Amino acid sequence: MDQLLIRGGRPLQGEVTISGAKNAALPELCAALLCPEPLVLHNVPRLQDVATTLKVLRHMGAGAERSTEREDEVRLDASTITSTEAPYELVKTMRASILVLGPLLARFGTARVSLPGGCAIGSRPVDQHIKGMQAMGAEITVEHGFINALAPLNAAGQRRLRGARITTDMVTVTGTENLMMAAVLAEGETVLENAAQEPEIPDLAELLIAMGARIEGHGTHRIRIQGVSALHAPVRPHHIVADRIEAGTFLCAVAATGGDVTLRHARADHLDAVIDKLRETGAAVTAGEDWIRVQASGRPRAVSFRTSEYPAFPTDMQAQFMAVNCIAEGAAKISETIFENRFMHVNELMRLGARIEVDGHTAMVTGVPRLSGATVMATDLRASASLVIAGLVAEGQTLVDRIYHLDRGYDRMEAKLRGLGADIERVSNR
């Protein structure tokens, strides 16, 4: 099993290129299932969740390969689907596999998808995905760990979903994406109320529109979709939006270590809440259309925040910002409102000397002048990133174990950090 070995204490300097967003790439790979013509995606990040999704698609009979000529390109072809089932062995490693449900049901009228495995950051049910598809006429049963879904028969004897007005009980990102993909091939109009507004949703909608879908209101709380009978290949390859969480992670790393780093291919307009908080720490942040520069020196100031849906402060940045607070001057209150169990990094950060008290959904962090390196264990994706940031500032050597969590969602993080002057290497304990 791989580990990251970090010798802390070096400020970060230079330039780093931000990859395409994991959370846009995953639904967009699944969108290939909607159409019998080829789909080409560019700016596809190299990470384990993408590899798993390609495996899920291949299991169904689709062509799904990274191109050999261009490393950020993936070519997909779902003209040859032989199975509409997503098995447990693949789905258990990645909750986003639920995103095949909407496309399969919309195009083939049937789908069998394993319930995603228990995930460390919370119980993460998919009841809203199911409720929405039922509102579109689907018959859904959940048995033996599988969601079995069947679209209703129309007058012509075909299995097609019917457009519906759907109000989800809460704002759900993958729920919105799944229902949007289900609706593009449904008969009639679907209105998604209480839709998520995360930038990955308009990015997916733009891809679907390029494939012939009729969608309005993406990026707002009300998305209107007029179903069409078939989609086609987009004229040009779709370029996946920049990963705002990867960008935010590098910004936090610099706020913690000090230094001067420019992120290339990054979107500051998707990071307003995070950049505001970084400025409160004392970091100087400037930005252009596709770059962000952060300059920091000395100890940051502690900054309180509360996670919430976009455009507010993202839960996917909570752990990384907690790491900054660990070595800040002052104390900060962090409230996690999205996931009920997303403080697992706390105990590991405390192993490095951090002072944190958790009370339910709130963590009080009192900054300390220095952390000291130790062996720590990654428990989930962003928890891993917080431990890397803490390791970069800690005195001495930090060994981050179980980094398969990190590899799920970061594109060559240690190589990018090394390019900025960090002393970090991947080691194997076998």
Ligand SMILES: CC(=O)N[C@H]1[C@@H](OP(=O)(O)OP(=O)(O)OC[C@H]2O[C@@H](n3ccc(=O)[nH]c3=O)[C@H](O)[C@@H]2O)O[C@H](CO)[C@@H](O)[C@@H]1O
């Ligand atoms: C692949 C992907 O894009 N993952 C992101 C997506 O996850 P994901 O789409 O799974 O997160 P949701 O937005 O659905 O979850 C928000 C909240 O709603 C609850 N809920 C959701 C659906 C449902 O059917 N029932 C239900 O109760 C969840 O348990 C959670 O408490 O958004 C999260 C919140 O920004 C991010 O942390 C994840 O990185």
Ligand SMILES: C=C(OP(=O)(O)O)C(=O)O
């Ligand atoms: C929680 C995350 O991802 P996922 O929804 O894929 O588990 C994340 O990206 O921080």
